[in-house]
Amino acid sequence: MELEQIAMNSKSFVFNARYAAITLLKDRNYDSNIISQVEKEYESFIKTEQKNTEELKAQEERLIKRILQIPIKGTRKYSLENGNELQVKRFNEDIFQVRIEDHYRGGLAPVMICKIKNNSTYLTFPFLYLKAILVYGIGGTALTIILAVLGYIENDKFIFSLPLIVTIGFQLFLMPFIYFIILHFFRKRLRKK
Structure with a gap:
């Protein structure tokens, strides 16, 4: 009972x-x-x-x-409800870079890499946004060196690497948060009929 x-x-x-x-x-x-x-x-x-x-x-x-309709080396942009833009760039047959372009904060945020396994499964993981590292990190380092040579800033070895350290550190700090945000919008926007 x-x-x-x-x-x-x-x-x-x-x-x-x-x-x-x-x-x-x-x-x-x-x-x-x-x-x-x-x-x-x-x-x-x-x-x-x-x-x-x-x-x-x-x-x-x-x-x-x-x-998969995106051509190799091509980028597709999808509008999001909040005014931002989801950008999907195809590197080769099965690897894509996905990022959210936030028009207000610049391009320092990390990206998500998507690897297609077959016609119904894929693998995603966070990654550093290399363009931001080149522009802000390497470009900032070059600018710091030029300013040091011209005498505008003190010639200190640490100060030369500061822009690169800050850029990479910022992306690493944001990576866990931004990854899940990108993944959410990637699925929400591209799964629609």
Whole structure:
């Protein structure tokens, strides 16, 4: 009777506990209507999970099909609701750089790399935005050296590498946060029909 009460009580027990209770009831050859009700719930749950999995796979296939239309060395720009722009640049057959262009803060934020594995799966990971490192890090270092040679700043070895250190450090600091933001908008924007 206690197992039957567990199986019937969907408010107090999670579905797995209720299903375990009917499994024990079936093992004991107990005959009850609740067993068939919980089994129907289970079948419905499995069908819903399969449908969700199939829909997610279809969404991922749409995303991959859409970015594979970008020519090699080409970039596609997608408008976001907040006024920013999602930029997807294709490096070769299966590697893409994804970034959010924020028109207000400049281009110091890191990027996400997307590697296509097959027609329905891909791998993503955060990476440094190399253009920002070249422009701000190397360019800033060159400017610092020029200003030191002209006598505008003190000739200190540490000051020469400061722009490069700040640029890379800023990107490394932002990387965990920006990666998930880029991934969210990448999926949200490109999975649409």
